[in-house]
Amino acid sequence: MKWGCLIEATLQALYLSAVSAWEIAMKVALGRLELSGEPAILVPEQMAVQISHALHVYSLPSHHRDPFDRMLVAQSQIEGLPIHTSGARIGYYDVEVVWK
Secondary structure, eight states: OOHHHHHHHOOSOOOBOHHHHHHHHHHHHTTSOOOSSOHHHHSGGGBOOOHHHHHHGGGSOSSOOOHHHHHHHHHHHHHTOOEEOOOGGGGGSSSOEEOO
C-alpha cells in the first residue's frame, strides 16, 4: 500500500513528525518512495517538533543509531503517541508500535 493511501484509509487522527517529513522528502527525491502528490502539500499540517523532543533523544538507550527513528521514539515517549512503522528496532524502546 502506498504511503498516501495508508494515510487516507485510516479513521484515526495521525500526527507526523518534522523528521518524518524530512525523511519522506529525501526518499521521494531519491526515488525510494512514491507519493500521490508533492510532499510539501501532503505533510505540513501534521508536523510538530519541539525542543523537548530533540533533547529527549539524549536520554534514550542506544538500541538504534538512526537519527530519524530516535527522534520518532523521543516524540512518541513525550507525547504518548504510538509509532506506525515496520522497523523492528523501534520495538526495543518503551513505545507503542503499530503496523509491525
